[in-house]
Amino acid sequence: MRELAIIEAPSVLGLRPSGVEELPTALLDAGLSDGFGAVRVGRVGRVGRVGRVGRVDPPAYDPTRDPDTGVLNAHAIVRYSARLADTVGAVLDAGRFPVVLGGDCSILLGNLLALRRRGRHGLLFLDGHTDFYQPSAEPNGEAASMELALATGRGPRLLTDLEGRGPLVRDEDVVALGFRDGAESARAGMQPLPAALHAVDLDGVRAVGVGAAVREAVDRLAGGAGDGFWVHLDVDVLDDAIMPAVDYRQPGGLTWEELESVLRTALGDARAVGLDVTIFNPRLDPDGSIAARLAECLRRGLSARADRT
Numbered sequence: 568m569r570e571l572a573i574i575e576a577p578s579v580l581g582l583r584p585s586g587v588e589e590l591p592t593a594l595l596d597a598g599l600s601d602g603f604g605a606v607r608v609g610r611v612g613r614v615g616r617v618g619r620v621g622r623v624d625p626p627a628y629d630p631t632r633d634p635d636t637g638v639l640n641a642h643a644i645v646r647y648s649a650r651l652a653d654t655v656g657a658v659l660d661a662g663r664f665p666v667v668l669g670g671d672c673s674i675l676l677g678n679l680l681a682l683r684r685r686g687r688h689g690l691l692f693l694d695g696h697t698d699f700y701q702p703s704a705e706p707n708g709e710a711a712s713m714e715l716a717l718a719t720g721r722g723p724r725l726l727t728d729l730e731g732r733g734p735l736v737r738d739e740d741v742v743a744l745g746f747r748d749g750a751e752s753a754r755a756g757m758q759p760l761p762a763a764l765h766a767v768d769l770d771g772v773r774a775v776g777v778g779a780a781v782r783e784a785v786d787r788l789a790g791g792a793g794d795g796f797w798v799h800l801d802v803d804v805l806d807d808a809i810m811p812a813v814d815y816r817q818p819g820g821l822t823w824e825e826l827e828s829v830l831r832t833a834l835g836d837a838r839a840v841g842l843d844v845t846i847f848n849p850r851l852d853p854d855g856s857i858a859a860r861l862a863e864c865l866r867r868g869l870s871a872r873a874d875r876t
Contacts, residue, residue, distance in 0.1 A: 577622065577670050585850070587671055651681070652677045683729075684732065689736070691807070704755055711846075720734030721758065744765065797842070805823070810857065812857050831870075
């Protein structure tokens with residue numbers, strides 16, 4: 568089993584300083600790394616066995632929308648993505664399994680850039696939203712509502728062709744699972760998802776059952792991209808009744824048990840190469856109870872990697 572390496576990536580460049588930058592501290596304080604023997608990842612990509620974690624800190628946040636791209640902090644996201652990719656890449660090259668704690672969803676770009684430097688990979692996209700907005704339809708210019716579009720090559724070239732390697736992931740190598748924003752995004756004028764991108768909304772997941780849906784997703788990803796797949800988790804894929812600590816709330820979502828099942832199946836597969844966790848806002852969880860439950864769910868999901876051995 569690949570040893571886990573936890574990377575703190577507390578970027579809010581794609582959102583705003585709302586509190587999601589405190590996600591890594593909250594989950595680690597809640598015991599996320601307990602029992603896994605996680606290794607430390609240094610700020611310049613060094614990996615060593617010192618028992619806890621390291622950070623990749625973002626540039627300063629600028630609330631001014633970039634006039635050329637229409638995206639907040641566009642140039643800073645490019646720089647940050649490269650630095651995060653360096654660190655994730657060092658973990659991968661050391662034969663370890665990166666667990667990247669955001670931050671907002673724009674950190675996905677850095678994670679996928681690390682993979683793109685190394686070959687062709689797939690993406691299991693677990694999110695309550697499809698995050699496929701174009702800048703003209705995103706009212707605030709937040710890349711955290713665009714990251715799937717940017718990763719598949721849609722949007723300003725500055726953000727879609729990082730290091731000249733765009734797109735970071737092919738449409739046919741993506742499975743989006745569990746989203747429930749179809750009506751909302753259509754009203755807002757979001758561009759449609761491409762036909763080649765396999766998308767199963769929450770109703771579709773429930774229709775076949777969570778177990779069958781995620782098994783099909785993993786098999787599809789494994790049958791396409793030959794170098795494995797990354798798992799992106801935005802915690803607003805969870806039911807709002809149990810995960811109100813997010814900035815953009817909407818009713819419905821997965822239960823804790825369903826998410827655990829998804830993670831155990833996906834992360835327990837030998838072809839999974841990494842995981843990121845985003846959008847949980849500890850400021851909306853004053854007693855820490857949601858952080859504790861989320862950390863427990865993630866531990867159980869990640870334990871599937873140990874169960875394989």
